[in-house]
Amino acid sequence: MTNTDASPAIVPSFDSEVGAGRKLAIICSKGSLDMAYPGLILANAALGEGCEVHLFFTFWGFDMINKKTMGDLKFTMLGNTATHMPQGLGGLPGMTGMATSRLKKSIADLDVPEVPEFLEQIVASGGHLWACRMSADMNKLTMEDLYDEVEDIISASDFIEKTEGAQLLFI
Amino acid sequence: MPVTTLNGHQIHVNEEGFLTDPTEWDDALGTALAELIGVTLTDAHWQAIRFLRKDFEEVGETPTLRRVSTVGGIPIKTLFALFPQKPAKKMAYVAGLPKPHGCV
Numbered sequence: 001m002t003n004t005d006a007s008p009a010i011v012p013s014f015d016s017e018v019g020a021g022r023k024l025a026i027i028c029s030k031g032s033l034d035m036a037y038p039g040l041i042l043a044n045a046a047l048g049e050g051c052e053v054h055l056f057f058t059f060w061g062f063d064m065i066n067k068k069t070m071g072d073l074k075f076t077m078l079g080n081t082a083t084h085m086p087q088g089l090g091g092l093p094g095m096t097g098m099a100t101s102r103l104k105k106s107i108a109d110l111d112v113p114e115v116p117e118f119l120e121q122i123v124a125s126g127g128h129l130w131a132c133r134m135s136a137d138m139n140k141l142t143m144e145d146l147y148d149e150v151e152d153i154i155s156a157s158d159f160i161e162k163t164e165g166a167q168l169l170f171i
Numbered sequence: 172m173p174v175t176t177l178n179g180h181q182i183h184v185n186e187e188g189f190l191t192d193p194t195e196w197d198d199a200l201g202t203a204l205a206e207l208i209g210v211t212l213t214d215a216h217w218q219a220i221r222f223l224r225k226d227f228e229e230v231g232e233t234p235t236l237r238r239v240s241t242v243g244g245i246p247i248k249t250l251f252a253l254f255p256q257k258p259a260k261k262m263a264y265v266a267g268l269p270k271p272h273g274c275v
Contacts, residue, residue: 010188050256
């Protein structure tokens with residue numbers, strides 16, 4: 001197809017009405033390195049597309065925002081058949097450490113940041129981080145223990161209220 | 172591929188309007204493309220666009236937002252302020268480059 005000189009310029013619909021006001025809620029419930037990334041990557045992608053994004057960290061997902069653990073999430077082969085390795089290997093001493101450092105390296109090779117820096121990027125892009133009240137109470141943690149950019153510790157119903165009309169992902 | 176004329180330049184674009192041949196781009200075209208998406212270019216915008224052009228030339232692909240921030244030294248917050256809502260795609264469009272295809 002060749003348009004002539006008279007054809008109007010084709011302009012991408014960056015700010016079309018269709019996507020306006022789109023909102024995404026992501027519930028992060030896992031504390032392993034491999035399960036931390038899907039939520040972070042999707043949050044970051046949605047922000048880059050102009051969506052409003054809220055992340056809710058609950059249960060094991062609390063490890064992603066706990067200052068003590070957020071930089072030290074691990075990946076284990078145990079119970080993960082997708083590594084296609086004999087399951088017995090995963091239980092040997094040092095295997096989790098090795099699997100973790102391998103995964104970290106593959107992630108870094110793609111210039112994808114580690115969890116704390118990724119959260120920083122998400123907040124800089126306008127994302128909102130919320131901590132689950134029940135998880136905080138169970139682990140006797142307060143805002144002091146959490147990543148500085150976490151906005152508040154809120155109940156599940158508060159989160160549902162904040163994300164009214166949002167599309168939701170549970171990870 | 173559609174051919175269109177903008178600001179006196181004949182340019183090749185894809186179905187979304189992104190330039191398919193980055194060599195057809197120059198500063199005047201960048202200004203015209205920015206106007207089409209409602210962005211008035213300031214020095215700060217140009218700093219980002221120049222980085223995109225330079226990085227594309229060196230690496231062969233459009234840098235992601237993260238790369239513009241870590242390698243280009245322009246904070247992500249600033250990029251969102253300069254090119255609201257969809258900074259990575261808007262910057263690529265104005266710089267006459269393809270959309271970045273990296274996930275992060």
